Amino acid sequence: MxxxxxxxxxxxxxxxxxxxxxxxxxxxxxxxxxxxxxxxxxxxxxxxxxxxxxxxxxxxxxxxxxRAAGRAVPFRVGVADVVPKAIAYVLLAPSMHLPEPMRIVCRENKLDQLLGELATHKLDVVLADSPLPPNMDVRGYSHKLGESPLGFFATPALAATLQGPFPACLDRAPLLVPGTEAAVRGPLLRWLETHKVRPRIVGEFDDAALMRAFGEAGAGVFPSAMLIHDEVCRQHGVSCLGTATEVTESFYAISVERRLTHPATRAISSASPLAGEGTTTEG
The missing domain is CATH 1.10.10.10 (Winged helix-like DNA-binding domain superfamily/Winged helix DNA-binding domain)
Known part of the structure; x- marks a missing residue:
């Protein structure tokens, strides 16, 4: 009734x-x-x-x-917590310079939580350091924004204590590394092994900003994408010891659509500052 x-x-x-x-x-x-x-x-x-x-x-x-009233259109972005915040800003910056006003709504969380929100259309796109995992029960598409080689940074005081050229100078040096959920961790450790470099891992961090804060304090050498080389050096008072060109950190925009339709998502895909191939894969 x-x-x-x-x-x-x-x-x-x-x-x-x-x-x-x-x-x-x-x-x-x-x-x-x-x-x-x-x-x-x-x-x-x-x-x-x-x-x-x-x-x-x-x-x-x-x-x-x-849109009809000229108000900002919401652009709801999920940022996986392993993606450095400085990188997230660089990738999202093109969406802030569109002809129509946009209001970015950012949510940071674990990738699986964000993909759940993407599947229920609570998010327009998710930024991640890896494509959509094949074991996730979410239908989506991974749009590669590009990749950046990895550099190693240290304070001047710490750098002065290291012996030899790069990468030999990393041997027995204190090293800060990304946490287990970061896609770049495995390739980084294999690169060290390939070059027969055995640093002392003194810290592991899920949050790249926290890792750089420890690096700024001189706790150890730390890796970072060369895309933000200038900002890392300026903000944390460090210098780059060298670049592991064989190790690249990749970034993806994950969406539920093969063809990106949201104007802000199209903007970050087409104007990505990373030297990527712009490939799209289905999850």
Whole structure:
């Protein structure tokens, strides 16, 4: 009865429409519960989809009205916590210079959490240091923005204690490395092994900004993408010891669409400052 009152339809009409929908879908959405009806498991799933459809419809209406009124269009970005914040800014900067005003809404989290929000359209795109993992139950596309070689940085005081040319100077040197979730960690450790360099790993960090803070304090040599070489040296008072050209840190824009349609997403893809190939792969 309450559903009838809320919809403005007679009970018989509402029952008929439910029966028609169930027949069309070939499923049972409701079951008898006492004198009323309760959703079946399938009915709850359909309700979740319906609520998402209405939410997206409301967002579309809001985006269109914002554009018509000259208000900023929201650009909802998830940034995986292993992506350095300075890199995230460089990648997102092109979206701030579009003809139509944009309002960037950034969320930082673990990649799997962000991909869940992407799948439910709570995010427009996710920035990550690796493509969509094949074991994730999320249908999406990975758009490679490019890659940057890795450099090694140290304070002048620490650099003065190191012996020999690069990379031999890293042997037995204190080294700060990215955490286990960073895609570049494995290639970095293999590079050290290939060059028969055995530094002392004194710290592991999920947050690149925290790793650089320790490096600034002289706790150890630390790696960083050469894309932000100048900023790292200026901000942290360090110098670059050398570049591991064989080790590159890659960055991706992950979306639920093969062809990017959001103007801000297209902007960061086409104007990426990284020297990448711009490839797209399906997850």
């Amino acid at each position: 309450r559903a009838s009152e809320r919809s403005g339809l007679a009970p018989q009409t509402l029952s008929g429409q439910i029966a028609t929908l169930e027949a069309s879908l070939g499923v049972t959405l409701f079951r008898r519960q006492g004198r009323g009806l309760a959703l079946t498991e399938t009915g709850r799933m359909v309700l979740d989809y319906a609520e998402e459809i209405f939410r997206l419809g409301a967002e579309l209406e809001d985006a269109l009205s914002s």
